[in-house]
Amino acid sequence: xxxxxxxxxETDEDDLYSGYNDYxxxxxTEELENDTAFQQAVRTSHGRRPPITAKIPxxxxxxxxxxxxxxxxxxxxxxxxxxxxTKGALRGSAFDPLxxxxxxxxxxxxxxxxxxEEKIRQLEKKVNELVEESCIANSCGDLKLxxxxxxxxxxxxxxxxxxxEQVTRPENINLDLTYSVLFNLASQYSANEMYAEALxxxxxxxxxxxxxxxxxxxVNMGNIYLKQRNYSKxxxxxxxxxxxxxxxxxxxxxxxxxxxGVTFIxxxxxxxxxxxxxxxxxxxxxxxxxxNLILSYFAIGDREKMKKSFQKLIAVPLEIDEDxxxxxxxxxxxxxxxxxxxxxxxxxxxxxxxKAMAEKxxxxxAKLIAPVIETSFAVGYDxxxxxxxxxQYVELANDLEINKAITYLRQxxxxxxxxxxxxxxxxxxxxxxxxxxxxxxxxxxxxxFAQASSYADxxxxxxxxxxxxxxxxxxxxxxxxxxxxxxxxxxxxxxxxCSCTEALYNIGLTYKxxxxxxxxxxxxxxxxxxxxxxxxxLYQIANVYELMEDPSQAMEWxxxxxxxxxxxxxxxxxxxxxYDSEGDKSQAFQYYYESYRYFPSNIEVIEWLGAYYIDTxxxxxxxxxxxxxxxxxxxxxxxxxxxxxxxRRSGNYQKALDTYKDIHRKFPENVECLRFLVRLCTDIxxxxxxxxxxxxxxxxxxKEIREQRIKSGRDSSGCPRGRRDGSAGSDSGQxxxxxxxxxxxxxxxxxxxxxxxxYESSSNKEPGECPWPVGLPGWRRGRHVLLGVSRSFCNTDKxxxxxxxxxxxxxxxxxxxxSNRFYICCFSCSSNVTICxxxxxxxxxxxxxxx
Numbered sequence: 114x115x116x117x118x119x120x121x122x123e124t125d126e127d128d129l130y131s132g133y134n135d136y137x138x139x140x141x142t143e144e145l146e147n148d149t150a151f152q153q154a155v156r157t158s159h160g161r162r163p164p165i166t167a168k169i170p171x172x173x174x175x176x177x178x179x180x181x182x183x184x185x186x187x188x189x190x191x192x193x194x195x196x197x198x199t200k201g202a203l204r205g206s207a208f209d210p211l212x213x214x215x216x217x218x219x220x221x222x223x224x225x226x227x228x229x230e231e232k233i234r235q236l237e238k239k240v241n242e243l244v245e246e247s248c249i250a251n252s253c254g255d256l257k258l259x260x261x262x263x264x265x266x267x268x269x270x271x272x273x274x275x276x277x278e279q280v281t282r283p284e285n286i287n288l289d290l291t292y293s294v295l296f297n298l299a300s301q302y303s304a305n306e307m308y309a310e311a312l313x314x315x316x317x318x319x320x321x322x323x324x325x326x327x328x329x330x331x332v333n334m335g336n337i338y339l340k341q342r343n344y345s346k347x348x349x350x351x352x353x354x355x356x357x358x359x360x361x362x363x364x365x366x367x368x369x370x371x372x373x374g375v376t377f378i379x380x381x382x383x384x385x386x387x388x389x390x391x392x393x394x395x396x397x398x399x400x401x402x403x404x405n406l407i408l409s410y411f412a413i414g415d416r417e418k419m420k421k422s423f424q425k426l427i428a429v430p431l432e433i434d435e436d437x438x439x440x441x442x443x444x445x446x447x448x449x450x451x452x453x454x455x456x457x458x459x460x461x462x463x464x465x466x467x468k469a470m471a472e473k474x475x476x477x478x479a480k481l482i483a484p485v486i487e488t489s490f491a492v493g494y495d496x497x498x499x500x501x502x503x504x505q506y507v508e509l510a511n512d513l514e515i516n517k518a519i520t521y522l523r524q525x526x527x528x529x530x531x532x533x534x535x536x537x538x539x540x541x542x543x544x545x546x547x548x549x550x551x552x553x554x555x556x557x558x559x560x561x562f563a564q565a566s567s568y569a570d571x572x573x574x575x576x577x578x579x580x581x582x583x584x585x586x587x588x589x590x591x592x593x594x595x596x597x598x599x600x601x602x603x604x605x606x607x608x609x610x611c612s613c614t615e616a617l618y619n620i621g622l623t624y625k626x627x628x629x630x631x632x633x634x635x636x637x638x639x640x641x642x643x644x645x646x647x648x649x650x651l652y653q654i655a656n657v658y659e660l661m662e663d664p665s666q667a668m669e670w671x672x673x674x675x676x677x678x679x680x681x682x683x684x685x686x687x688x689x690x691x692y693d694s695e696g697d698k699s700q701a702f703q704y705y706y707e708s709y710r711y712f713p714s715n716i717e718v719i720e721w722l723g724a725y726y727i728d729t730x731x732x733x734x735x736x737x738x739x740x741x742x743x744x745x746x747x748x749x750x751x752x753x754x755x756x757x758x759x760x761r762r763s764g765n766y767q768k769a770l771d772t773y774k775d776i777h778r779k780f781p782e783n784v785e786c787l788r789f790l791v792r793l794c795t796d797i798x799x800x801x802x803x804x805x806x807x808x809x810x811x812x813x814x815x816k817e818i819r820e821q822r823i824k825s826g827r828d829s830s831g832c833p834r835g836r837r838d839g840s841a842g843s844d845s846g847q848x849x850x851x852x853x854x855x856x857x858x859x860x861x862x863x864x865x866x867x868x869x870x871x872y873e874s875s876s877n878k879e880p881g882e883c884p885w886p887v888g889l890p891g892w893r894r895g896r897h898v899l900l901g902v903s904r905s906f907c908n909t910d911k912x913x914x915x916x917x918x919x920x921x922x923x924x925x926x927x928x929x930x931x932s933n934r935f936y937i938c939c940f941s942c943s944s945n946v947t948i949c950x951x952x953x954x955x956x957x958x959x960x961x962x963x964x
Contacts, residue, residue: 229280236273240266240290244297256305263294263301270294292324299333308337328357332369339372344380348373367397374405383409398429404474411481419482423497426478427504431471433464472509475501479513480520490520511537511544518551531555546576553585557592565589580610587619596626614643621653630661648678655687664691682712689721698725709738714745723755732759750780757789766793777805784812 146152247262270291277286295318302311315334318327335350351373358365374389390406393399403426410418440452455461479501483493494517502510514533521530534555537548549572556565566589572582587602600623606616621636637654644650655670671688678684689704702725709718719742726735736759743752753776760769770793776786787809794802 229276233273233276233280236269236276237287237290240269240273240294243269244293247297247301251301251304256301260301260305260307263298266294267298288323292318292327296330299330303333303337308341311337329354329365331357332372335372339376339379342379344376347376351376363397367393367399371402371405374402374409378405378409378412383412387413394425398425400426400429400471400474403429404478407478407482411485414485416486419486420496423478423482424500426475427500427506429471431467431505433467472506475506475509476512476516480516483517484520491517494520511547515544515547515551518548522555527555527559546572546579546582549575550579550582550585553582553589557585557588562589562592578609580606580613580616583609584613584616584619587616587623591619591623596623599623600627612643614640617643618650618653625653625657625660630657633657634661646677648674648681648684651677652684659691664695667691680711682708682715682718685711686715686718689718693721713741716742716745719745727759727762732762735759750776750783750786753779754783754785757786761789761793766797769793770797781808782812784809784816787812 243262243266247259250259299311299314315330331350331354335347338347351369355369370389374386377386387409390402393402407422479497483497484490487493498510498513518530518533534548534552537544549568553565553568569586569589583602583606587599591599603616603620606613617640621633624633634657640650651674655667658667668691674684685704685708689701693701705718705721719738723735723738739752739755757769757772773790790805
């Protein structure tokens, strides 16, 4: 047994690996060109002799080392072996490291697809594919498809587990695949708001001790409870997850603590929330935690802590590169090309988003705390501005000043707002343009278009690429009626910023004014693609279709508008009007009624509903609408007449009579009311019928004479008239038909008794006055009709009938036998003219004619 054991000589103990770098000079290829024998062998057949077995040098000098093999094959003592051979194995064999002498490889065995292992392998591949498809569908927004794929993957995974248990031992089950399938299924349940199923699936994962690090999923369970507003359980699961996550995962622990703080804010436990956010700001400060900390201190009203928290928020590092990095330092084309490539790459976009988010948090926090940290909001804004100026966000100071002016506006302190904005006129162009834009808008709202236009020009000159400034300038031009020029400003604003929705909306309105309806429709449709649920845009599209006489499209867009703002009474009444024009009374009634329910003061809607009930023979229901209309417009007699008419149509004659009497007291000269009073009194048999009949006859006569007067005034309006001196039969020399009429009437008057006495005209009357009482000596009572009382002045503009060339007032004559007075009710000025007997000096000529 000991015969195969050889001891290494003592001289070799210092170098156990000697001989490995030794090689036979025969294999030295560097001197082959100078080797005569090799060159001769290449040129002749000498090189095709059978190979001579080379003697391989020993690796351990000449020491045989026992290997444990019985065939005498030895191996080196170390793990460093030659490529494909050993010293003992190659004794007596040719050098063939690639195994070329072994012949071709045997053919591959055919795969048996019916074997259980192959079925398991294919099923496992299918499960992985379903999980991937589910994740892809979720990322594309197709949540239902993602859930179906996840469920299918779960079913197939359970089949796979059962097949593995039949073929192999249970410990060979692929736990990673089971975990991924269950986790994806729970995620898809949560995405589809199936929270109960998601929680059950997460519980299956968490309770399985075979899954490592499954405790982290309690964060997801806490998020679901937070969505369900079960804040106590959410905090419980967040804390359980926090306990199971080791301290080396610092970032994850910070995020969980931030979730705990937000949940405490939801529950109103601000002191606990402050503890969480303070810990985060001390360990790893970030913008969200700093902003939430300010909110918590704002909720408890701690001014000093709000200031300190704002300073902490300002000091949070953004960890982004400066803008100078993207400025080329030289004219090297290669460097410029690289800078252009990275100027708008994904990393740069992420940096911009982070900076924009930081500015948003700082501006919101400043606007929140400025009114409460000091005695007045102006002082608070000044403190915030000073803090911002001393930080890395210097450019936000100007924005805070502008927000200060906007706060003045919200408090309706326009003078302070204007003064604050005017402070920016001497600053850089960007800030000056923003301030001038706001000033222009202020003056535009106050209808001071000249000031608005001047500040709009200042804003445009300061920054020609400011779309808001160009839009304001277009508004001022639009207000002045120059629609073509306004459209040019709006177009320029859109060229500078294609997302300027205000300019796009205004250019649509401009095209409507210019009656370019197709272009207006294009603008509003583009705007609808940007603002999907804008009520104003939907209404404008419907209005344009209505102007284009396409009621079906108009009704379709109004239906979309109502789905966005279901309580808009104007849109409902508009839709009702369109259905009414199409002849669909039932649909029209439905929308008109909804409009009335939301806004019961629209006279047009009230009138339509009342008329609808009258047409459908439900007069009792129409009464409430006309009564409401009479309350809205108490001076309009037609609503009260409609109420009385509804009572009359419904058979309630007594109520109708009382209503008509009340109307007559309020409007004694309404002929229609008197007609119905006469008819009702006649039908009922009341004694007041004669009184109302007399009043009706008198009003009808007055109406007839008034119409004759208007007609004669129109007929004689083409004949020029000069000023009359007021004497009987006097003429100013005008050669028109009025003179001959005056002569005939003068002759008739002279034939009457007592009319030959001279009368003097009153010279102190103002044009447009009613005639005052005049005396008529020798007047005999009789049946006479006073045709007119001529004025002593000429008022040809208002004359409705010419008596002897003199303009006259008309009225009905009544006689008082006791006082011997005649009364004339003047039609033109609703005054009573008293004609006395011989006691007064006449001041006007009287033109009389026998009946």
